[in-house]
Every structure is written in C-alpha cells, then in structure tokens.
Ligand code: DHB
C-alpha cells in the first residue's frame with residue numbers, strides 16, 4: 440500500500456519564479472525568503488517521495504470565470520505550463536501519474552465528492568513555483584494536481600476542503616502500490632491584491648493558522664470561507680489548500696519546519712513541513 444510521508448505548504452507568488460529565473464536568491468530582498476528552503480529540501484532528501492499530490496488554485500490559466508469547477512483533479516500523462524503574463528519562463532511539462540489520478544478520482548466520487556476530471560490540464564504558477572522551490576535541480580516526482588476554486592465565489596468552506604483532504608488521504612492509503620506520497624499545498628498566507636485593502640497582511644492570523652495546522656486544525660475548520668476573506672484577505676483564502684493538505688495527514692503529525700517572511704510582493708510568504716507517521 441502507498442504511504443503518506445507528509446505535507447508541504449508554501450506560498451506561490453509569481454515574483455518568486457522570476458527571482459529563480461534570474462538567479463536572485465542571494466539578494467537582500469530575497470535571501471530571507473529563500474533561507475527557509477534548505478530545511479524543506481533536506482527533509483525531502485530524507486523521505487524521498489515517489490509521487491506528489493499537489494493541491495493548488497488555478498488563477499485563470501486552465502479555468503476561467505465562464506466555467507469554474509469547485510474541485511478538479513488532473514488525470515493526464517503530463518501537465519503543461521503556459522504564459523500567464525507574469526513574464527515567467529514557460530517551464531517544461533510535468534509528469535503525471537494516471538493510475539494514481541484515477542484511483543483518487545474513483546475514491547473521491549465514491550465518497551460523494553462531485554469532481555471535474557481533467558485529462559488535459561494546464562498548470563499555472565501556483566503549481567509550478569512550489570515544484571521549482573522544492574526540487575531546484577529539476578526532476579520533481581510525477582504529480583496529481585488537484586485544483587480548488589478560490590477565485591469565483593461561493594468558495595468551498597474550510598471544513599469541506601479539510602474533508603476533501605481527508606478523502607484524498609484515505610485514497611492514497613488504499614492505493615495498491617508500495618509508493619511514498621507527499622501532499623503539497625500552495626497559496627496564502629494572508630494577502631489581498633486589489634481594492635481598498637490591497638496590501639493587507641494579518642501576521643497574527645497567519646501565526647494562529649500555522650500553529651493550528653501543526654497541532655489542532657479545528658479552529659480553522661470552524662471558519663467560513665468569508666471569515667477567511669476577512670481575516671486573511673481576498674487572496675488569503677488560498678489557505679483552503681493548506682487546510683485540505685492537513686486533512687490528508689491521516690497519521691500522527693509532527694512539524695518538521697516552519698518559515699514566515701513578510702512580504703514577498705504583496706504576500707505573507709510562509710512554508711510549513713509536516714511529517715506524517717502512519718498509525719497502525
Ligand atoms: C501574488 C500572490 C499570489 O498568490 C498570486 O497568485 C499572484 C500574485 C503577489 O503577492 O504578487
């Protein structure tokens with residue numbers, strides 16, 4: 440059976456991709472952010488996941504306001520990146536794993552999650568930047584992308600996303616291959632890119648979230664998605680992916696590493712590494 444080795448969660452600001460492309464990681468603006476990553480990479484070197492499930496939100500590259508699924512799961516042999524207009528290089532396609540995709544899809548539908556299944560799926564900066572950050576030498580493991588709508592209201596609730604994560608966790612655990620799987624969440628933490636509160640960051644709320652994700656996520660699942668808008672900003676709702684990732688940690692959870700840096704662009708940039716130890 441497959442095992443869940445742990446969860447990684449990280450912000451996905453496009454400017455990070457630009458800093459990587461232009462080798463600016465050591466500059467004063469960037470160093471405090473990139474200093475968070477060696478510990479996460481060392482953990483990955485230790486646990487050596489074979490596959491990744493990536494919980495992310497599409498920002499209009501693959502889905503647009505005309506058709507926007509609440510939950511979409513990729514079932515493609517590979518996932519192409521494309522130009523979103525951020526000035527980032529278009530990355531080479533990412534390998535998929537259709538067997539794990541269909542296993543997760545079968546399991547989620549049986550658990551009454553009504554999904555969109557995507558046999559073609561473009562992946563945007565929210566998927567690509569974490570892959571670049573965690574596997575800077577290239578060659579990330581094959582991935583199953585899971586897109587959660589954070590763009591078109593009404594959004595799914597934190598509790599619903601947590602339950603989606605729990606169902607993904609159970610699906611991975613019942614996958615009949617002896618493989619190690621890491622669950623990656625991308626987005627957040629607090630940020631708002633538009634309107635009267637543009638530039639809004641809420642350090643206290645972010646710290647509460649990091650603590651809850653590592654210890655007891657129940658304060659987060661008690662919130663509504665509109666509470667998240669209020670507390671974390673209109674794009675801070677990307678916390679939904681972090682909450683879903685925590686749901687997928689089916690075993691005993693321990694915090695391996697945490698990093699928080701304000702701001703990168705308009706965003707409170709954070710990183711969390713959780714290890715999952717299966718319980719018999
Ligand atoms: C920024 C943050 C995001 O989450 C995003 O998707 C795009 C831009 C930013 O802070 O610039």
Ligand code: FE
Pocket residue numbers: 451498565626627674677
């Ligand atoms: Fe975003």
